[in-house]
Structures are given as C-alpha cells and as structure tokens.
Amino acid sequence: xxxxxxxxxxxxxxxxxxxxxxxxxxxxxxxxxxxxxxxxxxxxxxxxxxxxxxxxxxxxxxxxxxxxxxxxxxxxxxxxxxxxxxxxxxxxxxxxxxxxxxxxxxxxxxxxxxxxxxxxxxxxxxxxxxxxxxxxxxxxxxxxxxxxxxxxxxxxxxxxxxxxxxxxxxxxxxxxxxxxxxxxxxxxxxxxxxxxxxxxxxxxxxxxxxxxxxxxxxxxxxxxxxxxxxxxxxxxxxxxxxxxxxxxxxxxxxxxxxxxxxxxxxxxxxxxxxxxxxxxxxxxxxxxxxxxxxxxxxxxxxxxxxxxxxxxxxxxxxxxxxxxxxxxxxxxxxxxxxxxxxxxxxxxxxxxxxxxxxxxxxxxxxxxxxxxxxxxxxxxxxxxxxxxxxx
Numbered sequence: 001x002x003x004x005x006x007x008x009x010x011x012x013x014x015x016x017x018x019x020x021x022x023x024x025x026x027x028x029x030x031x032x033x034x035x036x037x038x039x040x041x042x043x044x045x046x047x048x049x050x051x052x053x054x055x056x057x058x059x060x061x062x063x064x065x066x067x068x069x070x071x072x073x074x075x076x077x078x079x080x081x082x083x084x085x086x087x088x089x090x091x092x093x094x095x096x097x098x099x100x101x102x103x104x105x106x107x108x109x110x111x112x113x114x115x116x117x118x119x120x121x122x123x124x125x126x127x128x129x130x131x132x133x134x135x136x137x138x139x140x141x142x143x144x145x146x147x148x149x150x151x152x153x154x155x156x157x158x159x160x161x162x163x164x165x166x167x168x169x170x171x172x173x174x175x176x177x178x179x180x181x182x183x184x185x186x187x188x189x190x191x192x193x194x195x196x197x198x199x200x201x202x203x204x205x206x207x208x209x210x211x212x213x214x215x216x217x218x219x220x221x222x223x224x225x226x227x228x229x230x231x232x233x234x235x236x237x238x239x240x241x242x243x244x245x246x247x248x249x250x251x252x253x254x255x256x257x258x259x260x261x262x263x264x265x266x267x268x269x270x271x272x273x274x275x276x277x278x279x280x281x282x283x284x285x286x287x288x289x290x291x292x293x294x295x296x297x298x299x300x301x302x303x304x305x306x307x308x309x310x311x312x313x314x315x316x317x318x319x320x321x322x323x324x325x326x327x328x329x330x331x332x333x334x335x336x337x338x339x340x341x342x343x344x345x346x347x348x349x350x351x352x353x354x355x356x357x358x359x360x361x362x363x364x365x366x367x368x369x370x371x372x373x374x375x376x377x378x379x380x381x382x383x384x385x386x387x388x389x390x391x
Contacts (some may be wrong), residue, residue: 036201049298053288061196068358106259109346116149121222139357150346151178191292198285201355207231215363217305218372222357228356241344243272244331257311273328282323293333305332
C-alpha cells in the first residue's frame with residue numbers, strides 16, 4: 001500500500017447527505033398514539049375512537065377527562081367515583097394561593113398558571129414517582145387544581161377576594177362559581193362545558209408534542225405540563241383565541257367587518273382564527289362551537305359578535321378558501337360568558353391538561369427519548385485562528 005493510500009486530508013469535509021427536511025415537522029409521523037386521531041380526509045377528530053362532536057353533545061367534560069385517562073367512557077358508578085376524587089383535590093394550599101397573589105398584576109394569566117403548576121409540583125413529594133397509578137393520581141390533581149388557580153388569578157387581578165371551590169358543583173359550574181360567585185343559567189354552563197370538550201385533545205399539536213418530549217427524558221408530569229403551558233401561550237397555538245377577540249374588538253362594528261377583512265387580505269395582514277396545519281376543509285370542531293357561540297349570543301343578547309363572525313368568515317372563505325378553526329368561535333363565546341380576554345388561553349389549559357396527561361402517561365408507558373436530527377446549513381469545518389491573527 002502506498003503512502004498516498006494512507007493519507008488523510010485534515011481539512012476534508014464530506015458532502016452533506018441529501019435529506020428531506022420538513023420545517024415544523026409538517027407531515028412527519030414520529031410515533032404511535034391511541035389517544036386521538038385527526039383525519040383530514042373525512043374532516044373528523046376522534047378521542048379514543050369517539051367523534052368529538054358526539055362527545056360534546058352527549059357527555060359532560062368529566063366523562064371526557066375519564067375517557068382521556070382510562071381509554072373508555074365511564075359507567076355511572078365509575079363517573080361518580082372519578083368525580084368524588086376530582087372534587088376532593090380542588091383545594092389549593094395557602095402557599096399556592098400566596099404565590100399566585102404575589103405575582104405582578106399585569107403579568108399574563110398564562111404566566112400565572114405556568115408558575116402555579118410549577119409550584120404545585122414543588123409541593124408533591126412524589127415528584128419522581130412516575131408509576132401509572134401515581135401519574136393517574138397526579139393527572140386528576142392537575143385537572144382539579146388548575147381551575148382553582150386560574151379562578152384565583154382571575155379574582156386577584158381584579159382586586160377581589162378568593163372564592164374557595166364548591167365540591168357540590170360540576171367542574172364547569174364550579175369554575176363560574178369561583179370566578180363570579182354564582183353559577184349562570186344552564187345554557188351558559190353547557191356552552192362552556194362543550195368548549196372544554198372540544199379543546200381537550202388534538203393529537204400531536206405543538207404543546208402536546210412539547211409535553212411528550214419532556215416526558216421522554218423521564219422528567220415529571222408537572223414539568224411536562226409546565227412545558228405544555230409554555231407552548232400553548234403562543235398566539236400561533238393556544239393564544240389565537242385571545243387574538244380573535246382583540247381583532248373583533250378592533251373592528252367593533254359588524255357593518256365594518258367585511259371591508260376590514262378585505263383590507264386585511266389586501267395588506268397581507270395575519271388574520272387569527274383561520275386555517276389549520278392539519279385541516280384543509282375546515283376544522284371539524286367549528287360547527288359545534290359555532291352553535292354554542294350563537295347560543296351565547298341568544299342568551300346574552302350580544303348579537304354583534306356573531307354577525308361580525310359571519311361577515312369575516314364569508315370574505316375569508318370566498319377570497320382565500322380558508323376556513324375558521326376552533327379559536328374563531330371560542331373567542332367571542334368566552335367573551336360573552338364574561339371572561340377577560342387574557343383568560344381565554346388559561347381556560348384552554350384547563351381543558352387540554354386532560355390530553356396532555358393522557359399523552360404523558362402514554363409516552364411514559366413505552367418510552368424512548370425523543371431526539372430528532374437537524375440538517376446543518378452553517379459554515380463548513382474550519383480552523384480556529386489565535387485572536388491576534390483575526391482581522
């Protein structure tokens with residue numbers, strides 16, 4: 001063998017392999033799941049096999065939470081036992097209350113609930129116990145305590161006293177009680193309950209995937225939930241429902257909505273509440289949420305928001321063939337219920353904690369650390385020169 005055959009050029013950098021890089025992991029299938037399925041071909045969303053619109057019309061949110069955790073809808077006896085456990089966990093400690101109360105009044109409620117859940121993890125001595133039974137118990141604790149923390153923050157930001165949870169009320173009824181000191185009429189409670197069911201789960205969305213990534217490192221359920229909250233805060237994900245209502249308030253007059261949308265499209269302005277990465281023919285959850293948003297308009301007499309809704313949707317569909325997503329009807333529905341706009345996304349957290357927990361438990365049960373690769377597009381390999389020689 002010649003000397004030339006043994007020579008290795010120290011400056012040689014091989015040509016990079018040709019890879020099919022998918023920005024945002026669009027279209028990538030990275031794991032299996034039995035929690036939910038988004039089927040763009042049939043424009044449907046199923047939870048554990050059940051169409052979400054059927055669940056919304058026929059079940060209460062607690063039944064769907066049980067379905068998320070246990071894979072089956074509960075019997076009457078199982079639901080009663082589940083509700084008894086959830087209601088027993090609704091109270092939060094004085095320390096937890098003080099943490100929420102001590103936060104700056106102007107901080108976003110998503111920052112408040114992120115901090116509250118983190119503190120909740122600090123209080124749980126079982127932090128490293130991730131057995132299925134313990135994770136299930138922690139999931140129910142999160143389901144029960146997050147609404148209490150959100151409601152406490154809602155009250156504190158208004159300078160009002162905390163209202164303790166009422167364990168004789170459903171989850172939806174209790175949340176209104178803790179926020180406003182009273183339970184509204186049954187139509188309002190039903191509309192809110194429906195929104196929680198529709199927001200409960202949506203496959204490998206950004207926040208759920210974030211929670212699974214954290215879980216894959218064998219971190220704890222509280223850390224994974226905090227990470228999910230951080231991802232959900234963004235206006236391209238959970239925060240979109242807030243941006244929808246800010247947009248509607250900016251328009252103010254339904255008579256101006258059509259021209260506003262035409263101008264927005266002409267100026268290439270980002271319009272929140274429309275389009276979806278997965279759905280191409282319209283979000284399957286929208287018809288149900290739109291029905292209950294209209295019910296809120298009928299109950300409250302605040303009809304202008306739904307008239308505005310119809311005008312904005314009409315222009316967007318006619319001009320761009322882009323349809324509303326769930327955030328578009330949910331925003332005005334929550335506003336008509338009396339909630340401050342900044343609290344729309346924390347309400348989303350109350351619902352989505354069920355989906356997150358289901359995925360966290362699924363990931364933990366058959367775990368492999370999530371560690372994707374990237375396509376490097378930076379400078380080629382180069383030598384480091386001493387600082388005295390750099391120009």
